[in-house]
Amino acid sequence: MSASPSSSASPAILWFRNDLRLEDNAALHAASEGKTLPVYVLDDEAAGRWAVGAAGRWWLHHSLKALAEALRRLGSGLLLLRGRAETLIPQLAREIGAAAVHAATLAAPWARQRDAAIAKALQAGGRRLELHDSSLVRPDVVVTGQGKPYSVYTPFARAVMKLGDPPPPIPAPRRLDGVKAPTGGISLDDLALLPRRPEPDWAAGFSSLWQPGEAGARDQLQRFLNDALAEYPDGRNRPGEDGSSRLSPHLHWGEISARQVWHAVRESEAPASAADTFLKEIIWREFSHNILWHHPGLPEAPLRPEYTQFPYNRNIEAQRAWQRGRTGYPIVDAGMRQLWRLGWMHNRVRMIVASLFVKHLLQPWQDGEAWFWDTLVDADLGNNSFNWQWVAGSGADASPFFRIFNPVLQGEKFDPKGEYVRTFVPELAQLPDRWLHRPWEAPAEVLREAGVTLGETYPEPIVDHATGRARALEALAAMKARAG
DNA sequence: TGAAATGTTGGGGCG
């Protein structure tokens, strides 16, 4: 028989999801008042097509390892399970006689559905699921004067700013009163999150840049505050430099909270204008979660219905060239290869590669979204979907479709010295700056001296820019004609 | 968080 769930001495389950940290963790804080059993469940079935992607799984493996070690220092274990949380969590609660399950709120529609089912199942046994919101602003709280969700960024950001600073972070507990875990837990290796043996080890380069886990998140934040925040307004646009925060995977996996970042930035010595520029990016992230919360179809369908009429022309060969970084546009190829090598791409370059994919190549944004989902260590359902729709012109407060990036001008503007392109497209490294972003226009002599043979050592442009641009605008006109 | 096309202005070359 199970223990009585109502007893004040009954333990709590601390269910970790995308909140793999001990500091500023409201669920942990609540659960640690009594005996606590920390658990992580790898639930691919419930997530379906939005199960953690390959790069994300690499991150998750290392982050769980760090979390388990941190918990051990507090005197607790971390139970690892694989399967349907909808079954496993209520079962576990019964087995140990837990009165409550504490977890952080998730915005993904599949997770919300699952949480609702679990809450119901727990309730039937006299137990409860307690969700703790760790966002800057709860999506159901920040609404317009008419009580509707925001659909435009600027008023949303103003509303967030008006709320003032979020609550201060909650310190990590000094120790946890653990519960002996029931049998059934598996080892980290048995979660099989890392690339399997016969595959090439595509993640080999990841650890040169990343340190998953809470300590790594703290170090990354410190690096950003010390070295980059003051120059952020311009530095964030130069992909060849370390000008961005590179906090996105740490934030996605919840190794650090947006609130912690917010307070650290506010307390830094950097000029207030630079701090505000960065906090606005944090608010974009929040906005995308807010939009996902109110529009569960965001990952699959365009928010603007007329875009269901857009004449995309799916071309697997073109997609393959884009994925491999062989489009013939150096800034695009550098970005796609950075993504493959490091599991991450500079944000400025994400916009450029996505624009080429959707506009010059007329590929459905959902296909680009899927590639990013699998290859980014920071792949986040709200952010990824929102930003692809932003580029495609179909989203909330999206970039107008007719804003078509010129990959040559973008490259010359933001990577004028070519550090970025030379790092990730080494076969062009010997080209002088003047021709680096437009090798097909370089004199034959210059190409020969740089060891470049177009069509052999490096591709010709996959589509001429002017042609691609004109074709994209025609497609837009065709959509408008169809949509009436 | 575009880029290209089109419009306007004013300095300077030139007959």
Place this chain on the structure above:
DNA sequence: ACGCCCCAACATTTC
């Protein structure tokens, strides 16, 4: 000296 034209530089409109 003057008017004309060219065109760079900047501004505005359009996609």
